[in-house]
Amino acid sequence: xxxxxxxxxxxxxxxxxxxxxxxxxxxxxxxxxxxxxxxxxxxxxxxxxxxxxxxxxxxxxxxxxxxxxxxxxxxxxxxxxxxxxxxxxxxxxxxxxxxxxxxxxxxxxxxxxxxxxxxxxxxxxxxxxxxxxxxxxxxxxx
Amino acid sequence: xxxxxxxxxxxxxxxxxxxxxxxxxxxxxxxxxxxxxxxxxxxxxxxxxxxxxxxxxxxxxxxxxxxxxxxxxxxxxxxxxxxxxxxxxxxxxxxxxxxxxxxxxxxxxxxxxxxxxxxxxxxxxxxxxxxxxxxxxxxxxxxxxxxxxxxxxxxxxxxxxxxxxxxxxxxxxxxxxxxxxxxxxxxxxxxxxxxxxxxxxxxxxxxxxxxxxxxxxxxxxxxxxxxxxxxxxxxxxxxxxxxxxxxxxxxxxxxxxxxxxxxxxxxxxxxxxxxxxxxxxxxxxxxxxxxxxxxxxxxxxxxxxxxxxxxxxxxxxxxxxxxxxxxxxxxxxxxxxxxxxxxxxxxxxxxxxxxxxxxxxxxxxxxxxxxxxxxxxxxxxxxxxxxxxxxxxxxxxxxxxxxxxxxxxxxxxxxxxxxxx
Numbered sequence: 001x002x003x004x005x006x007x008x009x010x011x012x013x014x015x016x017x018x019x020x021x022x023x024x025x026x027x028x029x030x031x032x033x034x035x036x037x038x039x040x041x042x043x044x045x046x047x048x049x050x051x052x053x054x055x056x057x058x059x060x061x062x063x064x065x066x067x068x069x070x071x072x073x074x075x076x077x078x079x080x081x082x083x084x085x086x087x088x089x090x091x092x093x094x095x096x097x098x099x100x101x102x103x104x105x106x107x108x109x110x111x112x113x114x115x116x117x118x119x120x121x122x123x124x125x126x127x128x129x130x131x132x133x134x135x136x137x138x139x140x141x142x
Numbered sequence: 143x144x145x146x147x148x149x150x151x152x153x154x155x156x157x158x159x160x161x162x163x164x165x166x167x168x169x170x171x172x173x174x175x176x177x178x179x180x181x182x183x184x185x186x187x188x189x190x191x192x193x194x195x196x197x198x199x200x201x202x203x204x205x206x207x208x209x210x211x212x213x214x215x216x217x218x219x220x221x222x223x224x225x226x227x228x229x230x231x232x233x234x235x236x237x238x239x240x241x242x243x244x245x246x247x248x249x250x251x252x253x254x255x256x257x258x259x260x261x262x263x264x265x266x267x268x269x270x271x272x273x274x275x276x277x278x279x280x281x282x283x284x285x286x287x288x289x290x291x292x293x294x295x296x297x298x299x300x301x302x303x304x305x306x307x308x309x310x311x312x313x314x315x316x317x318x319x320x321x322x323x324x325x326x327x328x329x330x331x332x333x334x335x336x337x338x339x340x341x342x343x344x345x346x347x348x349x350x351x352x353x354x355x356x357x358x359x360x361x362x363x364x365x366x367x368x369x370x371x372x373x374x375x376x377x378x379x380x381x382x383x384x385x386x387x388x389x390x391x392x393x394x395x396x397x398x399x400x401x402x403x404x405x406x407x408x409x410x411x412x413x414x415x416x417x418x419x420x421x422x423x424x425x426x427x428x429x430x431x432x433x434x435x436x437x438x439x440x441x442x443x444x445x446x447x448x449x450x451x452x453x454x455x456x457x458x459x460x461x462x463x464x465x466x467x468x469x470x471x472x473x474x475x476x477x478x479x480x481x482x483x484x485x486x487x488x489x490x491x492x493x494x495x496x497x498x499x500x501x502x503x504x505x506x507x508x509x510x511x512x513x514x515x516x517x518x519x520x521x522x523x524x525x526x527x528x529x530x531x532x533x534x535x536x537x538x539x540x541x542x543x544x545x546x547x548x549x550x551x552x553x554x555x556x557x558x559x560x561x562x563x
Contacts, residue, residue: 006458007455007458013455013459016452016455017456017459019525022524022525024530033527033557034557034558035554035555035557035558036558037558038475039469039470039475039492040449040469040488040489040492040554041449041470042527042528042553042554042557042558043527044527060525060526060527060530061525061526061527062447062448062449062492062526062527062528063449063451063452063470064449064450064451064452064455064468064470064471065451065452065455067449067470068452068525104473104475
């Protein structure tokens with residue numbers, strides 16, 4: 001191994017080798033699983049939501065180093081955010097927080113955004129009462 | 143940290159004797175072989191010796207049948223375009239296999255845009271060419287058949303003597319890409335019935351920057367690089383003298399060490415696959431079993447429910463150098479076309495790793511590889527939603543179906559909204 005010559009930058013490598021929030025949430029309030037048609041990667045994000053806020057997040061990913069790092073970073077970033085804030089989450093946040101991804105790997109961060117939004121949709125489906133609390137959610141659930 | 147290099151298909155370290163042989167050709171013997179003074183004549187002699195050494199490796203009759211190029215890709219381009227252009231009036235049809243190296247596939251695609259047509263002969267699930275399809279593919283317009291000796295990806299050895307017999311019967315020249323075999327398996331241009339053969343010394347402990355193209359004098363070939371009259375007018379441009387000299391020495395050593403190297407890596411190959419198979423569940427060998435149908439250097443595996451680039455990165459982090467044919471490692475996001483051609487399920491192609499052994503690998507390296515790889519597989523499966531869903535019976539294994547759950551591909555299509563390709 002070489003610390004000087006790695007395929008991705010040190011932040012991406014660190015999130016790949018030591019991913020944060022890896023796993024499932026047993027009593028998740030929302031679960032989203034999405035696949036990338038382009039490459040075949042699959043990402044799953046589970047959320048614990050309380051009082052309109054993301055209390056906890058976990059991921060599982062079938063994919064390359066940047067897909068795993070993207071899901072690790074995305075789950076870190078969204079913890080503590082309200083549903084409204086989370087619905088505005090963009091893949092660019094993941095790219096920026098990771099210090100950049102190679103152009104061909106940007107779609108991995110998009111997958112993380114899609115997995116998060118699928119989990120939020122699932123939450124709204126399971127908790128229709130939450131839709132009234134959160135304005136933007138109803139648009140997503142529709 | 144302990145280093146284990148298992149990517150000898152991409153590069154090999156120079157033999158010390160090769161390095162020493164090259165050294166003077168960077169400094170005191172710096173002449174250009176096209177020069178007429180003694181500096182030029184001195185290196186011309188060195189090129190002649192290297193040509194003889196290359197000819198001996200593939201049992202060619204004469205060093206005059208050896209042309210130097212810059213690498214295997216240029217050799218393939220010259221072989222295919224050079225023969226196609228030389229025989230344009232005779233016909234504009236080519237025959238290749240579906241699992242050729244990209245340098246062959248893409249040279250042919252280039253010609254197709256200019257009016258040539260090409261038939262791609264299929265392979266079976268082990269990657270062995272279908273000889274009946276080959277026989278049927280050759281027409282009176284066919285000017286070249288290009289079939290590799292050993293597949294660069296899955297190590298399958300083609301029945302090249304039979305291919306040569308078919309081409310001889312139909313009087314069509316045969317180009318055999320020996321990039322993955324020369325230096326490891328015997329190559330005999332006459333036994334193969336080959337009009338053209340290419341190989342590169344950097345695959346057997348020679349330097350990068352030189353490729354070799356053998357051409358039987360009877361085969362017509364025109365240059366595709368235009369300039370001065372180097373290489374008998376078949377390849378313009380100043381020769382890379384140090385690399386050619388080093389390549390010649392590497393070829394000479396390969397002739398004497400070929401049997402012992404092949405025996406050594408064959409033992410490691412069998413041990414590696416046996417170790418992986420016994421330690422890791424849901425793992426598949428792509429290509430033929432170790433034995434007479436597989437080059438002894440190559441192990442190509444698919445480990446189910448995890449992706450190849452992640453495996454490669456974790457192995458690199460632990461000091462192991464390997465390759466992968468997963469879509470995630472390719473800039474085009476496509477799986478290896480070889481894995482596609484053998485009909486491998488997309489999900490298994492995603493979990494692909496290629497390990498290629500060399501003469502300096504040891505039994506200890508192999509055991510350490512198996513042990514480390516098994517740990518990495520466990521770690522990545524722990525992170526994979528597919529493994530979890532398999533254990534819960536949501537999806538089924540492709541390698542060892544249990545009869546419960548839907549296929550991985552179906553599941554991937556369901557969650558991505560589009561079918562996996």
